Amino acid sequence: MxxxxxxxxxxxxxxxxxxxxxxxxxxxxxxxxxxxxxxxxxxxxxxxxxxxxxxxxxxxxxxxxxxxxxxxxxxxxxxxxxxxxxxxxxxxxxxxxxxxxxxxxxxxxxxxxxxxxxxxxxxxxxxxxxxxxxxxDFSNRLLPDETPEVDGYTLDVHSESREQGGGDLFDWTETDEGTYFLTIGDVMGKGLRAKFYAFSFLSYVRGTLHTLLEESTSPAALMSELNDMLLNDDVLEDTFATFLLLHWDPDAGTVTYANAGHCRPVLVTPEGAEIPEHGDLILGLEEDVSFSEMTLDLAPGSALVSYTDGLTEQRTEDGGMLGEDGVRELVLEAYDQEAPIEALLDGVLSQSASDSFEDDLLVVWLRHLAE
Structure with a gap:
């Protein structure tokens, strides 16, 4: 009916x-x-x-x-x-x-x-x-107009919005010490409802980060504050989000991050690609959750690739999903390309059951250029 x-x-x-x-x-x-x-x-x-x-x-x-x-x-x-x-x-x-x-x-x-x-x-x-x-309109508001320009690094962001997709978001904030916080998230749900909550959530994240960064630069501590915010806010109390909060220090060549149930990033070097075994509970599920953090060396010639589940859940020709391993292999293949994100997405679609992506998609490629 x-x-x-x-x-x-x-x-x-x-x-x-x-x-x-x-x-x-x-x-x-x-x-x-x-x-x-x-x-x-x-x-x-x-x-x-x-x-x-x-x-x-x-x-x-x-x-x-x-x-x-x-x-x-x-x-x-x-x-x-x-x-x-x-x-x-x-x-x-x-x-x-x-x-x-x-x-x-x-x-x-x-x-x-x-x-x-x-x-x-x-x-x-x-x-x-x-x-x-x-x-x-909502999708455009979930992305910054520009990305930071840092000597010796490139930071590329690609986003594709689908009508039925959820709320993928990306933002960045520079600290007084010349380091950067990168925020990558995916608000649960589909369609306009998810995009609306993602927009509201990002607004809270921006305000919270600016306030809390005066006291701490720990991604884990900031993640705990964001989790409490979701649970205690009347508008967002029923909102659940996977979230990556990365503290990038260009001078030290490190990225320290906390992961609340988000797709695990890929660290790729000339020697290969690995997916760090690190992650905690998604935001908005439980109170007083403790989040951990992990520090990665981003040596010259290496890259850290973060993304949302529009990549891993893309259906392949055999009826399955691309998954983490599929993403890792295609990131490694795209690593040496002049436009690595474009090469990655072309590689995904070459294995896909359809000729376009089925969900909202966000890819963030942070690369430390070779000396």
């Missing part, structure tokens, strides 16, 4: 039950016997489409439609008038009031079903376009 909901407003019980029976095979259907009862139902749940008679007691169809037009939450509901009034005056009045369709009794049921389907398809098309536009 289709997930769309339809409200039928009809005082004739025979017509009302017939419509409920036929439309109920395809949609979730509610009924009302007049406009007043319809408004009460709409207060409880706004339907995707309304099919209404015109001539009804207490409140007729025109009055119902006018009442809906005064409320911004209901004025866009598609509206079909179903009536025995076949005169042109009634039709014109309905059109002036923004009615989407007008069907005269006795009606052909297949014609009605076809017009209902057409209107609901239009709703889906508009909603998809709106979601895509809002999703792109």
């Amino acid at each position: 289709d997930e769309h909901t339809i409200l039928i407003v009809e005082d004739d019980s025979t017509v009302r039950e017939l419509l409920k029976y036929r439309l109920g095979k395809h949609y979730e259907v509610y009924t009302a016997v007049n406009g007043e009862e319809a408004l009460d139902q709409i207060e409880e749940a706004v339907p995707d489409l309304i099919i209404s008679d015109i001539m009804m007691p207490k409140m007729d169809g025109f009055a119902l439609q006018s009442a809906l037009q005064t409320d911004k939450n209901t004025r866009v509901i598609p509206f079909i008038f179903l009536t025995a009034r076949a005169d042109e005056e009634a039709r014109q009045q309905g059109e002036r009031k923004g009615v989407d369709d007008y069907i005269t009794k006795p009606f052909d049921m297949e014609t009605l079903l076809s017009r209902v389907e057409r209107l609901l398809e239009r709703i889906d098309m508009f909603q998809t376009q709106l979601d895509a536009e809002i999703g792109r």
